[in-house]
Amino acid sequence: MFRNQYDQDVTTWSPQGRMHQVEYAMEAVKQGSAAVGLKSDTHVVLATLNRASSELSSHQRKTFKVDDHLGIAMSGIISDGRSLCRYMRNECLNHRYVFEAPLPTARLVRQVADRAQVCTQRSWKRPYGVGLLVAGFDKAGGKLFYCCPSGSYYDYKAMAIGARSQAAKTYLERKFEEFASADLDTLIRHGLQALSASVTDGELTKDNVSVALVGKGTPLTLLEDADLEPHLAALADEVGGDGAGSGGAMEEGGGADGASAPPAAPDGASGAAEAAPAPEDEPPAPMET
Amino acid sequence: MAYQMATPAHSAHGAPRAHPSWSPYDNNGGTCVAVAGQDYCVVAASTRMSTGFSILKRDSSLFLQLSDQLVIVTAGFQADSRTLHKTLQTRYVQYQFAHRRPMSVGAMAQLLGNTLYYKRFFPYYTFNLCAGLDAEGKGAVYTYDAVGSHERVGFSCQGSGKDLIQPVLDNQLKAASPLVLPPEEWMTSLPLAEAVDLVKDAFVSAGERDIYTGDAVEILIITKEGTRKEVIPLKKD
Numbered sequence: 001m002f003r004n005q006y007d008q009d010v011t012t013w014s015p016q017g018r019m020h021q022v023e024y025a026m027e028a029v030k031q032g033s034a035a036v037g038l039k040s041d042t043h044v045v046l047a048t049l050n051r052a053s054s055e056l057s058s059h060q061r062k063t064f065k066v067d068d069h070l071g072i073a074m075s076g077i078i079s080d081g082r083s084l085c086r087y088m089r090n091e092c093l094n095h096r097y098v099f100e101a102p103l104p105t106a107r108l109v110r111q112v113a114d115r116a117q118v119c120t121q122r123s124w125k126r127p128y129g130v131g132l133l134v135a136g137f138d139k140a141g142g143k144l145f146y147c148c149p150s151g152s153y154y155d156y157k158a159m160a161i162g163a164r165s166q167a168a169k170t171y172l173e174r175k176f177e178e179f180a181s182a183d184l185d186t187l188i189r190h191g192l193q194a195l196s197a198s199v200t201d202g203e204l205t206k207d208n209v210s211v212a213l214v215g216k217g218t219p220l221t222l223l224e225d226a227d228l229e230p231h232l233a234a235l236a237d238e239v240g241g242d243g244a245g246s247g248g249a250m251e252e253g254g255g256a257d258g259a260s261a262p263p264a265a266p267d268g269a270s271g272a273a274e275a276a277p278a279p280e281d282e283p284p285a286p287m288e289t
Numbered sequence: 290m291a292y293q294m295a296t297p298a299h300s301a302h303g304a305p306r307a308h309p310s311w312s313p314y315d316n317n318g319g320t321c322v323a324v325a326g327q328d329y330c331v332v333a334a335s336t337r338m339s340t341g342f343s344i345l346k347r348d349s350s351l352f353l354q355l356s357d358q359l360v361i362v363t364a365g366f367q368a369d370s371r372t373l374h375k376t377l378q379t380r381y382v383q384y385q386f387a388h389r390r391p392m393s394v395g396a397m398a399q400l401l402g403n404t405l406y407y408k409r410f411f412p413y414y415t416f417n418l419c420a421g422l423d424a425e426g427k428g429a430v431y432t433y434d435a436v437g438s439h440e441r442v443g444f445s446c447q448g449s450g451k452d453l454i455q456p457v458l459d460n461q462l463k464a465a466s467p468l469v470l471p472p473e474e475w476m477t478s479l480p481l482a483e484a485v486d487l488v489k490d491a492f493v494s495a496g497e498r499d500i501y502t503g504d505a506v507e508i509l510i511i512t513k514e515g516t517r518k519e520v521i522p523l524k525k526d
Contacts, residue, residue, distance in 0.1 A: 065386075089386055093379050 001027075011123045022120050022127050025149035025248040029131035031074035034165050034198035035062060036191050037133040037144045038158035039233060040182045044135040047088065047191040049162075049198060050208050067092035067201040068219040069102045070136040071212040075146040075162035076149075077129035084112060084132060105136030105143040109153050116152030130163045137214045160194060167197035184213065188223075192235045204232060213229035314366050314414045315340055315466030319351050319502025321362040322457035322488055323420040324462065325428030325443050328480045330511040332420045332430075333488045334362045335450070335496070335523070337504040347504040347525070355381050356391050357515040359421035361401065364448030365435070373413050374405060394421035398431040405437030412436050416447035426475065426513055443476045450495035450502040457491050477494060485510065489521055496523040 006012050007020035014020055020247065040260040050059035063073045064086045074081035079231070088108060095103035119125040132147040144156045160168035160174045171194040179187060188211055196204050210233065211223040223231070321334035336351035353361040353374040361377060363370040380400060384392045392400075398419045405413055417433040432445035444462050446454045464473035477484070485508065492506040502526065508519045 089383075091301055093382060097379055 008215065009123060010120055010127060016061075019120065023151045025127035025129050026131075028129035029076040029149065029161055030163065030165075032078070032131075032162045033060075033062075034160060034162040034168055034196045035056055035073040035075045035131075036158075036160045036165075036168050037073065037131050037135055037146075037163070037171070038141045038179055038187060038191050038194070038197075039082070039135070039144045039156075039180050040187050042186050043187055043213055043218065044137060044144050044240050045187050045191045046071060046133055046135050046212040047060065047188070047195045048073045048075075048196050048210050049204075050210055052208065058202065059208050061210065063212045063222060063224060065212070065220045066108075066134075067096070067102060067139055068133065069214060070105055070108065071220040071222070073133045073212065074209075075133075075165075080128045081130035083219075084115075084128065088112060089116065094141060102138055104138045104140065104177070105139065106133060106155075108136075108146060109134050109145045112147050113153040116147065116149060120149075120151055121278075127201065133159060133161060135212060135214055135220075137216060137218075138202075142215065158194075161196070162198070164198040164200065168194040171197050184215065185231070188231050189235055189238060190212065192231060193238070194207070196200060196235070204235070206232060290501040310368070314410075315368075316365065316414070316449075317345065317367040319349075319364040320446065320448035320454065320492070320495055320499065320502045321351055321364050321418055322454055322491060323362065323415075323418045323430040323432075323444065324458070324479075324488060325420070325430040325476055325525040326421075326481060326484055327476065327478055328426055328512065329484070329486055330420045330422060330428035330430065331361075331484050331508065332360050332362055332418065332511065333492060333506050333508040334364070334411075334499070335448075335492065335502045335504065335506050336520075337501060338367060339501050342500070344504075350507060352507065352509065353377060354509070354516065355397065356421075358511060358513075359392065359394055359397055360419075360509055360511065360516070361397070362418050362420070364416045364518065365519050369413040370415045371413055373404065373417075377401065380404075391429060394419065394423055394431070396444045397421075397494070398441070401431075401433065402437040402439040405433060407437075409436050416451075418445055418447055420509060422513065428511070446491075448497040448502075450492075453495045453499055454491045457494070458487075461487055481510065481512070485519075494522070 006014035007256050010021040033049045033051040037046045047064045049259045052059045064085045092103045119127045127149040134145040136143050147152045158172040214220040323332040334351040338346040351362050406444040412435045419431040425431040431439050433439045444458050462477045497505045503523045506521050510517045
């Protein structure tokens with residue numbers, strides 16, 4: 001998208017009926033490193049690629065526990081995400097204090113979306129520049145939501161956001177029917193495999209990946225560093241043994257970078273038709289939601 | 290006319306105003322005890338909840354277990370106790386989010402003291418013990434009054450049976466004098482099993498004479514492996 005005279009304020013409509021500032025905020029999400037979420041009947045898993053700004057710095061943390069039954073992964077302006085995380089934690093604690101019960105995932109997501117919407121309709125504010133994948137397990141079962149800077153939220157079976165997320169989405173679209181009955185380890189492996197499709201330089205290591213999981217009877221748990229090693233090893237085995245069949249996690253990650261790799265494209269197209277939850281590359285312009 | 294006070298010090302028929310018709314507090318009874326050892330902490334509380342001369346519940350827990358190594362036990366007015374526990378639980382979670390590690394006993398001990406003093410002029414009618422393992426793995430027990438005055442000690446008890454049990458603990462766990470030789474540590478070197486037996490005996494004895502102590506005693510044993518719970522029945526009379 002190019003600069004035009006209708007993109008200065010968040011409170012200005014374009015003649016095409018678009019709010020450019022909000023769309024630019026959604027661009028910020030696409031600049032962040034990838035985050036992936038997927039769910040089965042029993043668990044919801046988030047996986048993030050944690051960038052390090054240089055060899056000297058630590059890898060940025062993008063996955064956070066919000067409550068025992070709820071966690072988030074973010075992509076975009078992480079400081080905006082941290083502020084939302086603080087709000088979400090507070091809301092969950094207050095709800096538990098008053099009602100002695102966990103705050104249902106969908107309810108919290110709606111509250112976050114309402115706050116994001118406010119920032120799209122005030123001249124003295126700016127939209128949040130972060131996309132949140134919210135994973136929760138409550139009485140309604142496992143839930144995965146995507147909260148957008150526009151103030152929209154979507155319920156997903158599986159989703160990927162951030163840089164080169166289309167490659168991860170392609171993997172998810174192809175495989176999502178296997179997720180419902182998958183056991184936890186398999187689900188985590190699928191998440192890591194989807195994530196690795198978004199990696200161009202280097203590979204997934206215990207330092208640059210975080211996994212969060214929550215499920216029936218399993219409170220939200222973060223897997224980092226040493227806890228990840230068995231899962232990464234299982235992933236390497238799977239990829240090594242399977243070769244091209246599994247859709248090429250690390251080796252073909254480079255190929256999937258630009259346009260979808262040829263094997264994936266036909267599946268991607270049919271996948272997009274049937275996989276109602278996974279959106280196309282560009283998130284719909286605000287007015288369409 | 291002579292000035293008349295809005296609320297006369299003497300009631301209509303000349304007798305001094307005796308007592309308010311309503312109190313915001315009630316005493317639900319219950320006794321709690323905590324003993325700190327070299328590498329353990331034994332915390333126990335009776336499970337009878339009373340009001341006046343009646344029993345409300347025979348299986349009511351006085352504990353707030355914050356983690357495997359940190360516990361708060363509270364006797365007194367249970368409505369205030371439960372609210373206090375909810376507040377502390379929330380603060381405990383917030384601490385963990387902010388500091389990315391669990392609260393230490395010392396930190397929670399200070400927090401509890403401050404929380405109680407916050408309501409210095411409408412206190413929580415609660416008598417607390419905060420117990421766990423300190424950074425060196427030794428038992429830590431902190432004892433409180435209703436408005437937050439607190440101190441780390443080797444053992445303590447609170448609640449309705451406190452005056453019956455405290456002298457027994459003093460006899461068994463405390464040095465006869467600070468001048469006795471060889472010098473005795475303020476923290477007992479009693480082995481865990483003996484400390485648990487002592488606590489059980491103390492409750493059985495207190496249950497004989499204190500009407501608010503009975504039904505059962507819940508004992509939490511905190512060691513570096515975690516927390517183990519035992520429930521010992523007491524007389525139901």
